[in-house]
Amino acid sequence: MKSIQQHHGRCRRSTRVFRVAAVLATIITLALDPVGASARPRDVYPIGGAIKVEYDETGGLDFFGNATNPESDAGRGGRWQAFEKNSSIYWHPRVTDGHAHQIGGSIRDKWGELGWENGPLKYPTSREVAAGKPGRFNNFEGGAIYWSGNTGAHSIWGAIFGKWGNYGWENGRLGFPTSDEFATRDNGAGQHMEGGEIYYSPRTQTHAVWGAIRDQWVKAGWENGRYGYPTTDEVNGGDAAGTSGYEGKCQSFENDVITWNFKNPLYAKSFSSVAPGPTPQLTIFNQSKYRAEFDNAVNQWNSKGRVKVATVGDREPVLIVQDVNIGDGEFVGNYIRGLGLRLNTYYMDQPYYSGDRNRNVLLHEMGHALGLHHSCEDNIMLARVTERLQFGPIDNRSYQAMWGAS
Numbered sequence: 001m002k003s004i005q006q007h008h009g010r011c012r013r014s015t016r017v018f019r020v021a022a023v024l025a026t027i028i029t030l031a032l033d034p035v036g037a038s039a040r041p042r043d044v045y046p047i048g049g050a051i052k053v054e055y056d057e058t059g060g061l062d063f064f065g066n067a068t069n070p071e072s073d074a075g076r077g078g079r080w081q082a083f084e085k086n087s088s089i090y091w092h093p094r095v096t097d098g099h100a101h102q103i104g105g106s107i108r109d110k111w112g113e114l115g116w117e118n119g120p121l122k123y124p125t126s127r128e129v130a131a132g133k134p135g136r137f138n139n140f141e142g143g144a145i146y147w148s149g150n151t152g153a154h155s156i157w158g159a160i161f162g163k164w165g166n167y168g169w170e171n172g173r174l175g176f177p178t179s180d181e182f183a184t185r186d187n188g189a190g191q192h193m194e195g196g197e198i199y200y201s202p203r204t205q206t207h208a209v210w211g212a213i214r215d216q217w218v219k220a221g222w223e224n225g226r227y228g229y230p231t232t233d234e235v236n237g238g239d240a241a242g243t244s245g246y247e248g249k250c251q252s253f254e255n256d257v258i259t260w261n262f263k264n265p266l267y268a269k270s271f272s273s274v275a276p277g278p279t280p281q282l283t284i285f286n287q288s289k290y291r292a293e294f295d296n297a298v299n300q301w302n303s304k305g306r307v308k309v310a311t312v313g314d315r316e317p318v319l320i321v322q323d324v325n326i327g328d329g330e331f332v333g334n335y336i337r338g339l340g341l342r343l344n345t346y347y348m349d350q351p352y353y354s355g356d357r358n359r360n361v362l363l364h365e366m367g368h369a370l371g372l373h374h375s376c377e378d379n380i381m382l383a384r385v386t387e388r389l390q391f392g393p394i395d396n397r398s399y400q401a402m403w404g405a406s
């Protein structure tokens, strides 16, 4: 019963049902009242209550035309009515304080495909409104449907909707959705957008992938290829030389990192000062006064368990750590293989470089001495001083790739 009514306005068969009913009604009316009630226009149904309020607010007869069915029952105690100009109005007493909402065109078609108010989107919570750029949308209890001329109408909900919102919805670089959400392996989900992808899995959470990193990921076989699901969004960083060179991007996936605009790889044993052997060792002779920060860095890198960072012994090469004062404009910390690790007191003695920043400097430079090149935000190997003291996903992956997991 319900489904036949619901398709009215979209489906010829149900229109015919109403036409037959109207003809019957006319015959009955003529039989009862031969004086002239047949002059009443055919198929005009009363519009009342909350549906009439929405009808009038949205544009009345010009916008909707006449009702094409009597107000009828909808799911869970709601009501609905369809109109000549490709729109309907849906009402439920507990949705948006009992305000009814218009829904029409391709957006209504998509909603119908997904099961109307009984599907995952449930009732509309807004009428159709203009998007931030040419396009339209309705909000629903369970998500939204967005339409544009280039992309058609697509639903969006849940964690993917949230991630899309973080990047500015259709106005951000992801643009309009170009697919609905679809299921992926391991109870995951994905959705295509004009400007990229959003992928979710319970283990990796929800992340956007776009640009050149997306292209490389797609070429390798999406989430089923060698990289797997994204485990972070794209972050800024880079290894370009010079104080302004942070133009690169990184994104971590389950099985590897993809970088963009990097000259160097993320790591190279040949860049380290580690002496190889059954237990690889980084032997350091510390002449620096930043002893607490130095000790902290030694302990943290030693906790990774593969390369022994030793402060005594004579295994070559020996990395010398020393303080220099070379004034403004150079570096805070610097590592050059064969030359040593230098700390610039000009910066490190300033109040701004409080304990955590100086600790970050020692951790970072010691990371270089272990073979790690620069990476991106959320990592110790970001090419800029932060207060971060925890290793990030790329720090961990690079260390493991060179020296193995502990």
Ligand SMILES: [Zn+2]
Pocket: 364, 368, 374, 382, 383
């Ligand atoms: Zn560095």
